[in-house]
Amino acid sequence: LLPLEFSGGPSVPLHVLVDYCLDVAGIESDTLAFDGFCKWHYSRSATGLPLLQRRVGPFLVDLRLTAAVLFGVPPTRASMEETLVTEIQRRHKHRYPQTEVARRGPRGAVWYIIEDKWFKRWISHVQRVGGTDSDIAEGRDVSIGKISNTSLLADNGTLALKSEIRWRHDYDITPPLVWSALQAWYDGGPPIHRSVVRYIPTNGAPSVHSRSPRVRTEYEIELYPFFVTVFMCDAASRGEARPFQQYAPVSRVSPVGMFLVQLCKGLDVDPKLGRIWVTENNPSEVSEEDNAEDWLLNLELNILEQKNRRNMSTGESLVNGQITLLLELKDPETGKWPRGVDGKSWTFGEKNRYGELSCQPGEPETGNGIVGLYNMGNTCYLNSSIQCLSHTPIFRDYFTSKVYMNDINPTNPLGHKGLLAQVSAVLFNSMWKRLNQGQLQPSKRIIAPGSYAPVSAPALTPKTFKDSLGTFNEHFAGNEQHDAQELLAFMLGGLSEDLNRIVDKPYIEAPDSDGRPDSELAEIWWSNHLKREMSIIVALFTGQYKSLLTCRTCSYESARFEPFSFLQVPLPEDDQISVSLVYYPTKPGAEILKYAVRVRHDGKLGDVLIALARLLRSDEPKDLLLDEYLDAENDKGEERKKNRKLEDALKYQSRNMAVVDMREGYIFKIAPITWALPELQNKDTGELPLLHVYELDPLLDDEESKEEGNPHSEEEKTKDGEESEEEDNDLLDTKLNDKEENIDEKKFKALKFDGHL
Numbered sequence: 001l002l003p004l005e006f007s008g009g010p011s012v013p014l015h016v017l018v019d020y021c022l023d024v025a026g027i028e029s030d031t032l033a034f035d036g037f038c039k040w041h042y043s044r045s046a047t048g049l050p051l052l053q054r055r056v057g058p059f060l061v062d063l064r065l066t067a068a069v070l071f072g073v074p075p076t077r078a079s080m081e082e083t084l085v086t087e088i089q090r091r092h093k094h095r096y097p098q099t100e101v102a103r104r105g106p107r108g109a110v111w112y113i114i115e116d117k118w119f120k121r122w123i124s125h126v127q128r129v130g131g132t133d134s135d136i137a138e139g140r141d142v143s144i145g146k147i148s149n150t151s152l153l154a155d156n157g158t159l160a161l162k163s164e165i166r167w168r169h170d171y172d173i174t175p176p177l178v179w180s181a182l183q184a185w186y187d188g189g190p191p192i193h194r195s196v197v198r199y200i201p202t203n204g205a206p207s208v209h210s211r212s213p214r215v216r217t218e219y220e221i222e223l224y225p226f227f228v229t230v231f232m233c234d235a236a237s238r239g240e241a242r243p244f245q246q247y248a249p250v251s252r253v254s255p256v257g258m259f260l261v262q263l264c265k266g267l268d269v270d271p272k273l274g275r276i277w278v279t280e281n282n283p284s285e286v287s288e289e290d291n292a293e294d295w296l297l298n299l300e301l302n303i304l305e306q307k308n309r310r311n312m313s314t315g316e317s318l319v320n321g322q323i324t325l326l327l328e329l330k331d332p333e334t335g336k337w338p339r340g341v342d343g344k345s346w347t348f349g350e351k352n353r354y355g356e357l358s359c360q361p362g363e364p365e366t367g368n369g370i371v372g373l374y375n376m377g378n379t380c381y382l383n384s385s386i387q388c389l390s391h392t393p394i395f396r397d398y399f400t401s402k403v404y405m406n407d408i409n410p411t412n413p414l415g416h417k418g419l420l421a422q423v424s425a426v427l428f429n430s431m432w433k434r435l436n437q438g439q440l441q442p443s444k445r446i447i448a449p450g451s452y453a454p455v456s457a458p459a460l461t462p463k464t465f466k467d468s469l470g471t472f473n474e475h476f477a478g479n480e481q482h483d484a485q486e487l488l489a490f491m492l493g494g495l496s497e498d499l500n501r502i503v504d505k506p507y508i509e510a511p512d513s514d515g516r517p518d519s520e521l522a523e524i525w526w527s528n529h530l531k532r533e534m535s536i537i538v539a540l541f542t543g544q545y546k547s548l549l550t551c552r553t554c555s556y557e558s559a560r561f562e563p564f565s566f567l568q569v570p571l572p573e574d575d576q577i578s579v580s581l582v583y584y585p586t587k588p589g590a591e592i593l594k595y596a597v598r599v600r601h602d603g604k605l606g607d608v609l610i611a612l613a614r615l616l617r618s619d620e621p622k623d624l625l626l627d628e629y630l631d632a633e634n635d636k637g638e639e640r641k642k643n644r645k646l647e648d649a650l651k652y653q654s655r656n657m658a659v660v661d662m663r664e665g666y667i668f669k670i671a672p673i674t675w676a677l678p679e680l681q682n683k684d685t686g687e688l689p690l691l692h693v694y695e696l697d698p699l700l701d702d703e704e705s706k707e708e709g710n711p712h713s714e715e716e717k718t719k720d721g722e723e724s725e726e727e728d729n730d731l732l733d734t735k736l737n738d739k740e741e742n743i744d745e746k747k748f749k750a751l752k753f754d755g756h757l
Contacts, residue, residue, distance in 0.1 A: 061087055069177050072184030079130035081185070085178055092175035102219040104173075104196050107254075111221055112179035113161070113192040115149050116172045122182070147188030158227045158247040159192050173221065197222040197254050225249040226303065228323045230263070231279070235331035236458045239338035239346050241279070243374070243461040244327060250303055257299035263327055275299075277326040277343065278306075294326065294343055369396070371431045372459035376466060377479040385484045385491065386462065390431050398536050399428040407499040407535065415497030416472050423468040424495065430460055485566070492565055496537035505532045513559040518546065525561040541565050577601045577677070579608050581691035583616075599677070605691075606673035609654035612693060617653065662692045 067073040068084055075081050096105030121144050152171050154160045165171055199220035232244035250259050256276055264271040277294045330337050336347045373383040390396055398404055404425055408418035470477030473490055508528045513521050522544055544561045576598045584592050597611035661668040681688055
């Protein structure tokens with residue numbers, strides 16, 4: 001913080017440092033404002049230094065890194081992008097020291113893969129523009145485009161890299177935070193990360209990332225790990241496997257224990273409570289012919305060695321991710337493995353030949369339905385809708401009891417040949433399958449209102465249902481966000497057609513009311529509807545609403561009772577809008593604050609000032625506000641109602657405010673309070689600009705001004721009337737001039753901003 005030529009020894013008194021900072025900033029008082037702080041930071045002694053070596057440069061860089069990396073705020077200049085990326089790389093090297101035998105850091109260090117062509121375009125731009133006049137004019141070059149790593153991936157649906165790609169020709173490697181920053185600034189992907197492992201060369205070949213071919217590295221980035229499918233089972237699932245991760249990377253050379261630590265870290269579970277099995281058959285596709293047994297992996301060896309020891313093929317199946325692993329978690333309360341010690345004697349029951357748990361005597365056939373659904377990417381609308389339907393009692397029993405099979409209508413042209421009903425039934429039965437839910441214990445800790453307690457409940461991944469839904473309706477294909485009401489409308493409509501007991505729908509003409517009572521007419525409409533559509537959906541989710549049409553000429557009324565499953569209710573329109581403003585008080589030392597007030601959308605600037613006055617005086621007692629108003633107005637008449645006086649007081653306070661048009665730090669003009677807010681809105685976005693409101697010194701009203709300008713009584717006025725007309729005019733002109741000068745002087749003092757009017 002002090003110059004190099006400062007001779008004060010290794011320790012400097014604090015007051016010396018403070019005095020030096022104030023002298024550099026040119027501050028005569030003992031208060032250092034923000035402008036003085038910036039002046040001190042960018043003083044001559046620090047002008048020639050880079051940003052990181054200036055006085056508080058490291059602190060400012062940390063703020064920029066937090067905004068750019070964690071919050072994705074792109075820098076406005078290309079030179080700042082280069083500075084931030086260089087700083088991230090420097091810190092990454094400091095955290096993961098690099099040696100001759102570990103060029104990419106110690107084992108476990110993570111690097112991200114990025115396309116080399118895009119990375120070189122970005123480097124070329126920041127080096128060309130940085131430090132020049134174009135850095136301010138051009139700034140970031142959005143024409144670089146998004147990051148595209150798809151050309152580096154193999155055509156197998158995983159994040160496996162192509163075998164023929166080369167370093168710094170097809171791809172480059174970056175620290176994780178560099179990838180996060182570039183991906184947040186320019187978008188694109190997909191993210192491809194690899195870890196540093198112990199390097200085992202083949203036939204003495206050097207590392208592909210080694211600068212010198214003669215140096216033998218011991219640790220290097222593993223570009224080609226295995227990609228496996230991982231299932232998980234625990235006490236909540238009674239040992240049954242459920243999907244957990246798909247295409248998870250597993251190292252070829254690192255011990256399996258490192259992969260177990262990685263999985264348990266994501267679940268916040270102690271790795272000592274987990275173990276990994278190799279399942280020779282997909283748990284979700286168990287059949288009667290599957291006779292292969294699962295086998296437990298040794299955590300101290302890598303998966304490649306253990307597969308070779310069992311004399312199994314390790315080529316195509318491993319590369320394509322066909323191998324399946326099962327993560328088993330021990331019950332922390334009982335200390336038992338869900339699948340037993342050997343994987344055969346299950347703790348919660350025996351499996352039959354179809355891989356299903358057999359019921360113990362006295363146990364119910366169905367569970368309690370406390371089953372979660374994993375989010376597969378913007379599928380919250382799907383999960384919430386399924387949970388609502390699953391916990392509708394009669395609807396749930398209809399599918400779990402297999403009654404729906406008698407109502408499937410495969411010939412209905414308006415349906416989905418019964419397939420939607422079948423996939424829905426499979427999902428509902430899976431959610432109500434008897435699991436180990438008898439061991440769910442309520443939380444013993446006290447839960448505050450509005451919070452929740454975690455429940456150790458099983459969860460499913462409705463991937464099959466999601467894929468089938470996309471085939472039935474392309475609108476729900478992919479991972480786009482949708483509305484739950486849209487999905488419910490499609491599902492209930494499709495299920496009603498798939499389960500419609502009416503095979504041949506007759507044509508029925510809609511009846512007219514003809515003066516019949518509503519009860520009779522509604523019964524006719526409902527009977528006609530059941531002749532065309534009769535299903536569990538109609539019984540549970542269909543009603544009738546009455547629509548009345550009246551003729552303006554003869555006043556004849558025609559009523560209709562049409563069936564509906566969804567009733568669209570219009571939401572009330574909000575006639576209030578939020579107005580943001582900056583308030584400049586006249587009180588010395590008072591802070592300039594930003595407020596947001598609510599006013600009518602068709603209001604005026606005067607309404608904004610009244611709302612601001614109400615907000616400013618909301619913390620003060622109402623009686624005090626009324627006293628101020630009564631003293632200022634000198635109202636000696638009858639007391640009005642309290643609320644009326646309060647509104648008048650707020651209006652009086654709003655008269656001592658002014659909305660100004662600020663341009664480049666100067667007051668351009670004073671806006672009239674009669675201006676309508678719709679006229680100030682942006683024509684394209686409809687947003688209101690930020691308003692600047694100045695507090696003014698209280699101005700005297702007309703009556704008080706007259707009394708001050710002419711203190712004579714009525715009798716004196718009569719006597720003075722005998723004076724000449726010229727003296728009266730001179731006196732009137734003098735009073736008016738004094739009044740205008742008084743008002744202008746007060747407005748001038750209140751509307752000063754940075755020393756300029």
